[in-house]
Amino acid sequence: MTTEPALTTADLHLLAEAGGAAPSVHNSQPWRFRPTPDLSGLEVHADLGRTVPAADPDGRALHVSIGAAVFNLRVAAARLGREAAVRLLPAGPGGQPRAVLDLSAPGRAPHPFGADLYPAIAQRHSSRQPFTNRDVPETVVADLIAAAREEGVTLTLLEEHGVRRVLALTFEAEARIAADVTREAETRRWLRLEPSCDGIPLAALGSHDRDAHVPMRSYTGHPPRHATPGERFEAPPQLATLTTHLDGQADWLRTGQALERVWLLATVHGLRASVLHQAVEIPDTRWRLRDPAEGPGHVQLVLRLGYGPPGSASPRREVGDILDLPEA
DSSP states (O other), X not given: OXXXXXXXXXXXXXHHXXXXXSOOGGGOOOEEEEEOTTSSEEEEEEOGGGOOTTXXXXXXXXXXXXXXXXXXXXXXXXXXXXXXXXXXXXXOTTOXXXXXXXXXXXXXXXXXXXXXXXXXXXXXXXXXXXXXXXXXXXXXXXXXXXXXXXXXXXXXXXXHHHHHHHHHHHHHHHHHHHHOHHHHHHHHHTEESSOXXXXXXXXXXXXXXXXXXXXXXXXXXXXXXXXXXXXXXXXXXXXXXEEESSOSHHHHHHHHHHHHHHHHHHHHTTOEXXXXXXXXXXXXXXXXXXXXXXXXXXXXXXXXXXXXXXXXXXXXXXXXXXBOOOOX
């Protein structure tokens, strides 16, 4: 069987840069990358010093973020002409690394995910700006559903009654977060007023919905310490949920991979997206996100999709801060 040569330093830098561009809650970037001892693959470790314990006490969002980084690594591996064989939780739940990618096999196709997703890694941003009222075409929705299904996750574009229910739960969760001193203080700690390598810069906050149709998270406190401009958002927004049958760490990692695969494909199609995360942070609002008519399932994320401004880039840590290279 043909195997690829050992990963070079340049290869490892390309991989780590792609992995580090993944979305994460509060842009916390809770990952570290380490080549395998034989330099034929990459380990993905959780950086437990970058957790958000008030918003994510069980580590669900941590694993979703790491899963998104894993998918970016798979895309970057294809760019290097390698196939990525992924093992999740090789040391068991809670163990390190959270995932290992074997990159020793040559790639079987230049674009294993259909479209060329690699350029979209740098183009993908969260857009907290108003979207137009243009519907996402059914053909694009079908592509996004299929992309999530390939990762073992169900993406559901919500009908009007589902959108109303999810928005109500998100507004409720946002109000409860605002009333929780610990949670709100943690959120504000990730707001960046000066140039930084992580967190949410003011430029990425976007606008607030003056008509209160879309409950965007407030990073600036209640009342806000730094006002964002008020604009008219789309009504109703187009929302989708990502759902898994089970609710363990492996399911969270798969959700992250599905999230990033969907988001990159949406970017290729010219779509913008942002995550409405508030309701999944509180156990009872998260439970009520599920649609009983759809059967049992665990809603992991709520995505807002649409056409509009691309959103501002959020800062990223330097490759040297997230890649552990072997000593010479």
